Amino acid sequence: MHDVRFASMVSFDCEGAAELEIEHLSGIVNETIVRPLSAGIQCSVEHLTIKLRLDGPRLLSLETNGERFRNLHIFANSPEKNIPFNEAEEVLTLEPGIHRGADIRKALEQRSAIRTSDARCILAFEPGLHTLEDDRLSIPSHTTVYLAGGAVLRGGLVCDTVRDVEIRGRGVLDLSGFEKTTFYRGVDVRYSSDISIEGITMIDPPHYTVLLGQSKNIHISNLKTFSSRGWCDGIDMMACRDVKIEGGFLRTSDDCIAVYASRGEFRGDTVNVSVQGAILWADVAHPINIGTHGDYEGEGNLIEHLRFCDIDILEHHEPQPDYWGCIAINAGDNNTVRAAAFENIRVEPFELGEPFNIRVMKNEKYNPAPGYRIEQVSFRHINFEGCCPNPSHISGYDEERFVNEILFENVTLNGQPITLKDSDILVGDHVTGLTIK
Numbered sequence: 001m002h003d004v005r006f007a008s009m010v011s012f013d014c015e016g017a018a019e020l021e022i023e024h025l026s027g028i029v030n031e032t033i034v035r036p037l038s039a040g041i042q043c044s045v046e047h048l049t050i051k052l053r054l055d056g057p058r059l060l061s062l063e064t065n066g067e068r069f070r071n072l073h074i075f076a077n078s079p080e081k082n083i084p085f086n087e088a089e090e091v092l093t094l095e096p097g098i099h100r101g102a103d104i105r106k107a108l109e110q111r112s113a114i115r116t117s118d119a120r121c122i123l124a125f126e127p128g129l130h131t132l133e134d135d136r137l138s139i140p141s142h143t144t145v146y147l148a149g150g151a152v153l154r155g156g157l158v159c160d161t162v163r164d165v166e167i168r169g170r171g172v173l174d175l176s177g178f179e180k181t182t183f184y185r186g187v188d189v190r191y192s193s194d195i196s197i198e199g200i201t202m203i204d205p206p207h208y209t210v211l212l213g214q215s216k217n218i219h220i221s222n223l224k225t226f227s228s229r230g231w232c233d234g235i236d237m238m239a240c241r242d243v244k245i246e247g248g249f250l251r252t253s254d255d256c257i258a259v260y261a262s263r264g265e266f267r268g269d270t271v272n273v274s275v276q277g278a279i280l281w282a283d284v285a286h287p288i289n290i291g292t293h294g295d296y297e298g299e300g301n302l303i304e305h306l307r308f309c310d311i312d313i314l315e316h317h318e319p320q321p322d323y324w325g326c327i328a329i330n331a332g333d334n335n336t337v338r339a340a341a342f343e344n345i346r347v348e349p350f351e352l353g354e355p356f357n358i359r360v361m362k363n364e365k366y367n368p369a370p371g372y373r374i375e376q377v378s379f380r381h382i383n384f385e386g387c388c389p390n391p392s393h394i395s396g397y398d399e400e401r402f403v404n405e406i407l408f409e410n411v412t413l414n415g416q417p418i419t420l421k422d423s424d425i426l427v428g429d430h431v432t433g434l435t436i437k
Contacts, residue, residue, distance in 0.1 A: 326350065
């Protein structure tokens with residue numbers, strides 16, 4: 001929201017190899033880079049034309065002439081499966097136009113009441129521009145919402161006290177221009193279970209891309225999002241259980257993924273969270289943020305059994321030193337964060353921050369009470385590249401509120417093993433069981 005920059009995007013499906021020819025519209029190309037670097041993709045350049053070859057579906061950033069932010073996002077998706085047939089009786093197909101969310105829900109509930117088969121109801125948005133007159137669509141249980149490739153839906157989707165809902169396709173939810181007073185999130189999931197979100201792209205939600213509140217059995221895969229305003233996190237969860245996030249490209253104007261316990265109306269622990277194969281780009285704040293919010297008035301909550309694996313971090317920029325950390329575990333509000341594993345994570349050069357921030361703390365902006373403990377956390381096979389002038393931090397709060405059993409194994413900074421030197425990690429008080437291998 002301080003320095004909005006314009007970027008480009010192309011999205012398509014491919015099976016097997018794909019060759020791309022891209023015309024550069026703002027002058028001669030002197031250099032190119034494709035990120036994440038782990039993809040190992042090289043370009044050939046001739047005057048204004050860039051050519052590259054993909055070995056299969058990939059989510060990438062093409063950057064030219066040293067300009068990493070005004071880039072081309074390349075979303076090469078896997079081919080879709082189980083595309084709805086319009087002729088089926090359980091499919092409600094909407095042509096482009098203006099729709100009332102209440103009318104759509106009523107039509108879906110009527111279809112559900114009269115259908116004779118076990119097939120679920122399907123709401124299919126055809127290619128073209130769709131606008132929700134009342135800004136949001138509340139989805140009933142046992143429903144698939146399908147956004148066809150080329151469909152752009154102006155509005156958000158809500159799963160409130162429902163189960164067995166799918167949101168999928170190659171279409172776009174476009175919330176650019178929506179104010180926080182009208183609609184906050186792209187997909188709002190609350191008090192629900194067995195919810196899946198797959199393949200869609202979100203543009204400029206005025207708040208989170210996906211809110212998960214006191215819900216369970218959530219599966220999010222190949223989600224792409226862009227946000228540019230304040231507090232526009234990617235995927236935030238409060239008091240949730242059994243959340244699985246696979247793949248996707250989250251470029252956000254706040255935390256990419258945040259894992260909390262109790263917050264606001266949502267109450268309880270957060271348990272069993274898996275994030276794998278994602279690409280995280282935080283233009284502001286943290287790529288990964290864990291532990292800030294919990295039951296500060298009571299005994300706190302547990303945030304436990306977390307796994308982050310095979311992740312590429314492309315940016316971390318936080319102007320406030322107390323909020324630094326590409327991977328931040330900041331236990332506040334009497335929370336205990338434990339049994340968390342981070343494996344095979346690649347961090348590319350970032351603008352401002354530090355690699356790790358592991359603290360039991362009381363953040364004066366957000367925490368009425370300090371956190372309780374952080375324990376049994378492992379970091380394995382993690383590499384940070386680029387200039388890292390700010391060391392990582394590990395610290396407890398007091399003798400009761402401490403950090404214990406932290407393992408760093410094969411963690412490197414620019415190819416060199418991380419050490420306990422102050423230039424690498426500043427270890428504060430109330431830390432025990434810190435191991436580096």
